[in-house]
Amino acid sequence: MNSRCLTWTVSVAILILAVLAPRVRPQAPAPQGLIRVLILSGQNNHDWRSTTPKLVEILKEGGKFAVQVTNDPGALAPEALASYDVLLSNWNAFGLDPKASAWPKPTRTAYLDFVKQGKGHVVVHAGSASFPDWNDYLRLTLATWKNGRTSHGPIHEFPVRIEKISHPVTEGLGSFTTKDELWNAPGLTPNATVLATSFSGSGQGGTGRWEPSVLAGSFGKGRTLTILLGHDAAAMDNLGFKKLLLRAVEWAATGRVTEGRPAMPAGPWRFEKTTSSSLALAGPAGPLWRFNYANNLDVPYFHPLRTTDGRLLTWDRPPDHLWHHGLWFGWKYINKINYWEIDPKTGCPEGKTTWSNVRVTTSRDDRARIDMDLAYRPAGTEAPVLIEKRTIEISPPDAEGVYTLDWTCAFKAVSMVFLDRTPLPGEIGGQTWGGYAGLSLRLAQALTDRQARTSDGLVETWTEDRYRGRHAALDYSGLVDGGPVGVAILDHPSNPRSPSPWYVIRSAEMSFFTPAVLCFQPLTLRAGDVIVLRYRVIVHPGRFDEARLKREAARFEGTAAK
Numbered sequence: 001m002n003s004r005c006l007t008w009t010v011s012v013a014i015l016i017l018a019v020l021a022p023r024v025r026p027q028a029p030a031p032q033g034l035i036r037v038l039i040l041s042g043q044n045n046h047d048w049r050s051t052t053p054k055l056v057e058i059l060k061e062g063g064k065f066a067v068q069v070t071n072d073p074g075a076l077a078p079e080a081l082a083s084y085d086v087l088l089s090n091w092n093a094f095g096l097d098p099k100a101s102a103w104p105k106p107t108r109t110a111y112l113d114f115v116k117q118g119k120g121h122v123v124v125h126a127g128s129a130s131f132p133d134w135n136d137y138l139r140l141t142l143a144t145w146k147n148g149r150t151s152h153g154p155i156h157e158f159p160v161r162i163e164k165i166s167h168p169v170t171e172g173l174g175s176f177t178t179k180d181e182l183w184n185a186p187g188l189t190p191n192a193t194v195l196a197t198s199f200s201g202s203g204q205g206g207t208g209r210w211e212p213s214v215l216a217g218s219f220g221k222g223r224t225l226t227i228l229l230g231h232d233a234a235a236m237d238n239l240g241f242k243k244l245l246l247r248a249v250e251w252a253a254t255g256r257v258t259e260g261r262p263a264m265p266a267g268p269w270r271f272e273k274t275t276s277s278s279l280a281l282a283g284p285a286g287p288l289w290r291f292n293y294a295n296n297l298d299v300p301y302f303h304p305l306r307t308t309d310g311r312l313l314t315w316d317r318p319p320d321h322l323w324h325h326g327l328w329f330g331w332k333y334i335n336k337i338n339y340w341e342i343d344p345k346t347g348c349p350e351g352k353t354t355w356s357n358v359r360v361t362t363s364r365d366d367r368a369r370i371d372m373d374l375a376y377r378p379a380g381t382e383a384p385v386l387i388e389k390r391t392i393e394i395s396p397p398d399a400e401g402v403y404t405l406d407w408t409c410a411f412k413a414v415s416m417v418f419l420d421r422t423p424l425p426g427e428i429g430g431q432t433w434g435g436y437a438g439l440s441l442r443l444a445q446a447l448t449d450r451q452a453r454t455s456d457g458l459v460e461t462w463t464e465d466r467y468r469g470r471h472a473a474l475d476y477s478g479l480v481d482g483g484p485v486g487v488a489i490l491d492h493p494s495n496p497r498s499p500s501p502w503y504v505i506r507s508a509e510m511s512f513f514t515p516a517v518l519c520f521q522p523l524t525l526r527a528g529d530v531i532v533l534r535y536r537v538i539v540h541p542g543r544f545d546e547a548r549l550k551r552e553a554a555r556f557e558g559t560a561a562k
Contacts, residue, residue, distance in 0.1 A: 034065055035064055035085050035086065035249065035253045035254065036065075036068075036083060036084045036085045036086075037065050037067045037085070037086050037088055037249060037253070038068055038070060038081070038084040038088070039067065039087075039088045040070060040071075040076070040089045040090065040091040041070070041071050041090045041091055042070070042071025042072065043093060044094075044126060044127070045092060045094045045096060045126060045129075046125065046126055046231060046232065047232060047233070048090055048091070050232065051090060051124075051125075051236060052069060053233075054233040054236045054237070055088065055236065056069065058236065058242050058246065059245070059246070059249065064250060064258075065249065068084075073091065073111075076107055076110050076111055077106070077107075078113065078114075081110060081119075085119060085120060085253035086119060086121065086122060086252045086253035087114060087115070087119070087120070087122070088124070089121070089122070089128070090124050090127050092126050092127055092128070092129045093130045093131075094126060094129040094130060111137075112140065112219075114222075115140060115219045115222035115223075115224060116220030117220065117221060117222065118220075118222050119222050120222055120223050120224070120225075120249070120252025120254075121141075121219065121222065121223070121224040121225070121252060122224070122225050122226070122245075122249055123141050123142075123143075123224075123225070124230045124236075125229065125230040125231055126145065126231075128141030128144045129144055129145040130144075138187075139189050139219065140224055141189075141226055142188065142189050142192040142215040142216075142224060142225075142226045143187065143188050143189070143192060143212065143215055144186060145183070145186065146185070146187035149185050149187070150183060150184065150185050150186050150187065151183075151184045151185065151205070152181050152182055152183050153182065153204040153206055155179060155181050155235075156179065156201075157177055158177070158178065158182055158199055158200070158201065158204070159175060159176070159177050159198070160175060160177070160178055160196055160197070161175045161198075161210060162174070162195070163194055163195060163196055164195040164196075164545060164547075165542060165543040165544065165548070166545045166547045166548035167195050167216060168247070168251050168257040169195055169214070169247045169257060170195045170196060170214070170244075170247075171542050172483075172484060172542030172543075173240075173243060173484065173542075174449060174483065174484045176238070176240030178198075178229060178235060178238045178240055179234070179238070180229050180231050180235040180238070180241075181235070182200050182206065183213075183228050184206055184211055185207065186212065188212065191217045191218065192212075192215040192216070193216050193217060194214070194215055195214040195215060195216055196212075196213050196214035196244070198211055199211075212228070213227070214226070214227050214228070214229070214244060214248075215228075216251075222252075223251060224252065225251065229244070230245075268283075269282065269283050269288065269366045269397075271366075271368070272287065273360065276295070276358070277293065278291060278292045278293065278294070279291045279293075279362075279368065281368065281396075283308075285310040286306075287304060287306070288305075288306050288308065288397065289304065289305050289394065289539075290302065291370060291392070292325075293355065295354075295355075297325075298323065298325075298342070298349055299325060299329070299353055300328070300355055300372070301316070301326050302314070302327040302328070302405070303316040303326030303327070304316075304326065305326060305327060305487070305539050306539075307401060307480075307539065307540075307541050308541075309541070311481055312480065313480070313485060313539060314326035314327060314442065314443065315443065315444050316442075318442060318445070320509055320510065321442070323341050323342050323349070326442060327439075327440070327441050328440060329390075329407070329438065329439045330440060331386075331438070332421045332518070333418075333419070333437075334351055334376055334419060334420075335378075335385060335417060336420070337351040338350045338351060339351035339352075339353060339376060348379065351376060351379065352377055352378070352379045353374060354375050354377070355373065355375075356373050357371070357373045358370070358372045359372070365396055366396035367393070367395060368394045369391065369393050369394075370390075370391070371389075371390070371391050372389075372390050373387065373388070373390075374387065374388040374389075374390060376388070383414070384414055385413070385415050385417055386411055386413055386417050386525075387412050388409055388410065388412075389409075389410045390407070390410075391406075391407075391408045393405070393406040401540065402539070402540040403539055404536055404537065404538050405536070405539075406534075406535075406536050406537075407533070407535045407536075408532065409532065409533045410531075411525075411530065411531050411532075411533070412528070412529070412530045413525035413526060413528065413529045413530075414527065415527050416524070416525070416527060417525040417529075418524050419518055419524070419525070420518065420522040421434065421435055421436060421518045422434040422435065422436070424519075432464045432466065433466070435468055435503045435516055435518075435520070436503045437514070437518045437519075438517055438518065438533070439489065439514060439533070439535050440512065440513075440514040441476070441489070441512065442510070443476060443478075443487070443511035443512065444480065444511075447478040447479070447480055447511050448479045448480075449479045449484075450476070450478040450511055451477055451543070452474060452475070452476050453474070453475050453477070453544065453546060454471035454473065454474045454502070454546065455472045455473040455546050455549040455550050457546050458546075459504065462506060465508075466503070466505055466506075467502070467503075467504040468501060468502065468520075469502055470501050470502070471491075471499050471502060472490065472493070472499045472500075472550075473488060473489065473490045473553045474513060474515070475543065475544040476511065476513050477542075477543040477544070483541070484541070484543050485542070486542070486543050486544060487538065488544050488549060489515055489538075490535060490536040490537075490538070490552055491515050491535060491553075492533075492534035492536075492556060492557065493557055494532070494534060495517065495532075495533050495535075496517055496523070496533075497517055500515035500516070500517065501516050501517065501519035501520050502515055503516040503519050515535060517533065536552070
């Protein structure tokens with residue numbers, strides 16, 4: 001080879017290296033406050049030449065990130081890293097030249113210090129499968145491939161389930177299906193919180209268990225997150241993966257997530273009042289909630305209840321149970337008279353519920369309060385056997401799109417009162433549907449992918465589509481128009497028989513639940529006896545997990561009694 005050819009060859013090689021392994025330079029301030037992301041790439045036992053451009057594409061489409069790529073770990077000096085908010089690693093040395101992972105001490109220190117001092121770190125798929133003897137790196141990356149233990153089957157379709165629905169990265173996300181490579185039994189560090197899992201079917205070389213697939217943790221003052229999904233560019237094109245990536249990078253960089261949060265409707269909320277009939281808080285898309293209390297109704301009730309982005313959560317007068325009315329309070333039997341169902345002979349319940357002295361108060365900050373007096377009397381009689389003073393306080397929706405309805409019901413027996421329900425299975429005359437009465441919610445027909453989660457965990461055991469158990473709180477959630485939504489009810493610890501017995505239905509026809517104070521046994525009141533029931537109803541986007549329910553229950557317990 002002559003000197004001219006040699007010089008040309010060397011020049012081309014230098015140019016190629018410059019393209020494939022650019023040095024990291026301090027980045028100028030990102031325009032419009034974008035999050036500054038540095039992707040580490042250039043080496044991986046996976047096809048980084050196609051996956052790294054896909055990561056760049058997803059982040060740029062997210063509209064919140066200024067992205068730069070480096071293929072040279074040696075360029076990760078403190079002065080270069082200082083201008084970034086988060087490192088995204090698509091780099092590993094698994095099964096490759098050992099020299100590739102021989103990072104010098106200054107590089108290792110700069111890499112860890114970047115996160116320790118408050119920045120973010122995200123790993124995709126096999127990006128953490130390096131440095132088995134570098135304990136701090138393993139602690140940073142949360143999960144890794146353990147030789148002799150970790151495995152995977154062929155690329156196939158499998159479900160991904162959100163486990164930590166109160167974490168900013170996964171709050172409001174629904175489960176999804178992807179076609180990807182699924183890791184079995186990865187090595188996890190003790191500080192890892194599992195946010196999502198993937199089902200590893202035994203027919204696909206799996207374990208028959210839900211394996212961790214998204215993990216989060218802290219490292220010094222910084223935040224770290226690992227997504228074990230994303231084997232190739234096709235897997236990264238999955239919508240669920242894209243949402244996880246956008247949220248992960250934003251959270252790691254800033255500690256919060258705005259991606260995917262429900263947008264508040266444009267324009268102000270306003271109250272709509274119909275004298276002696278209804279009160280609603282409405283926006284451009286119609287009522288967020290409406291309280292109906294016209295005197296010709298069987299009971300006063302809330303319908304509709306919607307999320308701030310307009311998704312309907314309640315069902316009024318469904319064909320299977322015409323006496324179900326969105327969110328309402330109703331006793332079943334008072335002194336053996338039915339106040340719940342409609343008598344087909346009369347078109348009304350046998351027991352009559354009436355109300356008077358309805359006082360509606362609204363404020364300019366979109367709060368509302370409803371006070372009313374109720375009476376329960378057998379049809380055809382004037383004298384009530386039970387009276388009630390009810391107060392309902394409704395909060396305005398917050399920035400998350402959450403609003404609450406606080407119920408306080410004070411009942412006083414005018415004469416001897418026996419409050420009862422349909423007997424439970426195993427009791428004399430017991431029925432599958434036995435146990436309901438009280439504050440009740442019939443959820444919308446459109447609700448799919450339904451689940452009930454209590455303050456003690458996910459409800460997994462259903463007997464004939466029903467669940468009965470005692471808990472401080474319960475959230476019933478599902479998908480409406482493809483997005484997760486739910487309603488939680490909190491039982492105040494001052495209530496009789498607290499923690500409340502719950503009666504929950506998840507059948508093909510019905511989504512229903514109630515904190516059923518009478519579920520496990522009737523209640524007798526002597527003349528003059530008073531009982532007070534207090535509940536908080538929370539309408540929200542997303543799904544609540546037990547941690548969120550416990551926090552909300554503690555907050556409700558701390559409120560002053562009305």
